[in-house]
Amino acid sequence: MSGVFTKSMARNIFYGGTVFFFLVFLALTFDSHREFPKRDNSHNLTPEVIAGKKIWETRNCIGCHTLLGEGAYFAPELGNVYPRRGPDFIKAWMQAQPTGAPGRRQMPQFHLSDTELDQLVAFLKYTSEINTANWPPNIEG
Amino acid sequence: MQYKTQAVAKPYFVAAIGLFVGQIIFGLIMGMQYVVGDFLFPEIPFNVARMVHTNLLIVWLLFGFMGAAYYMVPEESETELYSPKLAVALFWIFLLAGAATVLGYLFVPYATLAEMTGNDLLATMGREFLEQPLPTKLGIVVVALAFLFNITMTVLKGRKTAISTVLLIGLWGLAIFFLFSFYNPHNLVKDKYYWWWVVHLWVEGVWELILGALLAFVLIKVTGVDREVIEKWLYVIITLTLVTGIIGTGHHYYWIGAPEYWQWWGSIFSALEPIPFFAMTVFAFNMVNRRRREHPNKAAVLWALGTGVMAFLGAGVWGFLHTLAPVNYYTHGSQITAAHGHMAFYGAYVMVVLTLISYAMPVLRGRAANSNKAQVVEMWSFWLMTIAMVFITLFLTAAGILQVWLQRVAEVPMSFMATQDQVALFYWMREWSGVVFFIGLVLYIVSFFIKGETRTATR
Numbered sequence: 260m261s262g263v264f265t266k267s268m269a270r271n272i273f274y275g276g277t278v279f280f281f282l283v284f285l286a287l288t289f290d291s292h293r294e295f296p297k298r299d300n301s302h303n304l305t306p307e308v309i310a311g312k313k314i315w316e317t318r319n320c321i322g323c324h325t326l327l328g329e330g331a332y333f334a335p336e337l338g339n340v341y342p343r344r345g346p347d348f349i350k351a352w353m354q355a356q357p358t359g360a361p362g363r364r365q366m367p368q369f370h371l372s373d374t375e376l377d378q379l380v381a382f383l384k385y386t387s388e389i390n391t392a393n394w395p396p397n398i399e400g
Numbered sequence: 401m402q403y404k405t406q407a408v409a410k411p412y413f414v415a416a417i418g419l420f421v422g423q424i425i426f427g428l429i430m431g432m433q434y435v436v437g438d439f440l441f442p443e444i445p446f447n448v449a450r451m452v453h454t455n456l457l458i459v460w461l462l463f464g465f466m467g468a469a470y471y472m473v474p475e476e477s478e479t480e481l482y483s484p485k486l487a488v489a490l491f492w493i494f495l496l497a498g499a500a501t502v503l504g505y506l507f508v509p510y511a512t513l514a515e516m517t518g519n520d521l522l523a524t525m526g527r528e529f530l531e532q533p534l535p536t537k538l539g540i541v542v543v544a545l546a547f548l549f550n551i552t553m554t555v556l557k558g559r560k561t562a563i564s565t566v567l568l569i570g571l572w573g574l575a576i577f578f579l580f581s582f583y584n585p586h587n588l589v590k591d592k593y594y595w596w597w598v599v600h601l602w603v604e605g606v607w608e609l610i611l612g613a614l615l616a617f618v619l620i621k622v623t624g625v626d627r628e629v630i631e632k633w634l635y636v637i638i639t640l641t642l643v644t645g646i647i648g649t650g651h652h653y654y655w656i657g658a659p660e661y662w663q664w665w666g667s668i669f670s671a672l673e674p675i676p677f678f679a680m681t682v683f684a685f686n687m688v689n690r691r692r693r694e695h696p697n698k699a700a701v702l703w704a705l706g707t708g709v710m711a712f713l714g715a716g717v718w719g720f721l722h723t724l725a726p727v728n729y730y731t732h733g734s735q736i737t738a739a740h741g742h743m744a745f746y747g748a749y750v751m752v753v754l755t756l757i758s759y760a761m762p763v764l765r766g767r768a769a770n771s772n773k774a775q776v777v778e779m780w781s782f783w784l785m786t787i788a789m790v791f792i793t794l795f796l797t798a799a800g801i802l803q804v805w806l807q808r809v810a811e812v813p814m815s816f817m818a819t820q821d822q823v824a825l826f827y828w829m830r831e832w833s834g835v836v837f838f839i840g841l842v843l844y845i846v847s848f849f850i851k852g853e854t855r856t857a858t859r
Binding site: 264266269270272273276277280281283284287288290291294295298299300301304308309312313315316317318320321322323327328329331332333334335336357359360361362363364365367369385386389390391392394395396398399400 | 436446628652
């Protein structure tokens with residue numbers, strides 16, 4: 260930090276650099292939006308899937324599980340639970356909770372109706388069909 | 401204290417520390433549930449404990465930031481706060497809203513809470529860290545805007561310094577990017593894409609400006625180094641932060657359905673994110689080495705140096721560890737992420753808030769520094785909490801490496817739960833480190849009540 264490099268130069272580089280890189284970020288975001296339809300499985304966003312997403316949110320599933328790797332790390336990844344377990348297993352599993360096995364991690368009982376379970380499964384199926392660049396590395400998530 | 405309205409900072413600091421205690425208690429509960437799965441079930445399921453743990457962290461850091469702003473800005477602007485009454489009113493509103501939210505999490509089933517609070521009008525709940533009911537989210541916006549109005553008016557009527565400018569940009573950015581928490585599209589990819597505009601652009605963006613401003617302020621005070629030098633460093637550091645951090649957001653876009661070029665943009669820019677943290681470490685040590693005075697508050701100097709080191713380790717080194725796309729492919733969403741999250745939040749944000757409290761609280765209580773006895777206890781708490789956090793991070797990293805190996809790399813991958821059983825030993829060691837952390841925190845609070853010879857306030 261010699262005397263040649265002044266505070267106002269540092270300030271100008273800060274403003275200039277920030278604005279420039281934020282604009283680059285916005286441009287990349289703009290381009291991402293053009294690419295999304297090819298990858299995000301949005302053509303399968305049915306009313307059932309949308310209802311399922313809301314069930315997913317209002318039961319705070321993300322508080323224990325990960326979805327596409329994001330969330331809590333206490334319970335299995337569910338982005339690929341549909342291919343891993345299949346719809347019937349998922350529904351039966353939800354209905355059987357909590358297991359009550361002593362000392363084991365417990366999942367609450369959410370008392371979802373059959374329709375709601377189908378909606379949740381539809382959401383998980385939709386999620387599993389998003390193009391995630393082959394993540395996770397294997398079916399165990 | 402130079403300006404009497406700085407006193408409004410005190411309740412903010414007290415509340416911050418109180419909520420910090422709550423955060424750690426819930427952390428210990430969760431750590432226990434990792435090894436004794438049915439601990440406190442069904443009274444406090446893991447997801448509820450986690451909401452409380454993370455939301456308390458965010459809220460108490462916000463209390464810390466706001467208290468810091470109320471303390472710093474009058475002194476930087478050389479004028480009284482625009483409206484101390486507004487600051488006091490906002491304190492109570494924010495505290496009550498925060499308490500009501502946490503009680504809601506604990507005593508009302510989350511789906512019912514969502515129904516009661518208008519989630520059907522605008523669904524924003526149930527996303528990690530943004531679990532707050534709609535009224536709480538709106539409350540945060542209102543409190544933030546009123547707070548910003550108060551601070552901005554104070555800066556406008558007084559002296560404008562680089563520190564207060566950077567602090568203001570950081571705080572305004574915090575409020576603006578929070579608005580993305582109201583955007584929750586049905587399309588999961590877009591939902592996740594913009595969720596990061598809150599989370600990443602907060603903690604790896606604008607919050608770092610706040611961090612820099614707080615650290616610079618304390619360093620000026622305790623070292624007496626020329627403001628021109630410190631403020632030049634500040635600009636350089638935050639330039640590096642935003643130049644690397646904004647596009648660094650891309651390291652969250654690898655596996656959520658965004659275009660694959662983000663693997664390049666994210667890897668390259670986020671690989672540079674440790675640089676500003678390294679600069680911050682060099683900055684803190686450099687300034688302390690070039691100090692022109694011996695400030696009697698040794699504890700504050702220790703916290704300031706600790707912030708530099710731990711932020712670099714937690715955010716810089718542990719961030720870099722898993723930020724490159726080919727590595728992240730295996731580590732994404734594992735205990736490695738948890739390890740990084742813990743040390744980064746502690747090293748950067750917890751420690752900088754404690755640095756400022758350590759410097760400001762004695763002044764608010766009418767002395768330049770606490771007694772030697774009190775400072776010794778505070779320094780013990782520094783070392784206990786910091787070393788405990790290092791071990792929490794190391795154990796979670798060990799758990800994460802094993803987890804990645806068994807579940808994702810091995811030829812015959814294990815299921816998630818079978819893997820968890822294999823790494824339980826590390827979770828136990830993490831929990832014991834957490835107990836040590838809690839002891840450190842208790843000691844920290846004790847240090848506020850230790851009397852003894854104090855120096856009278858200088859200036």
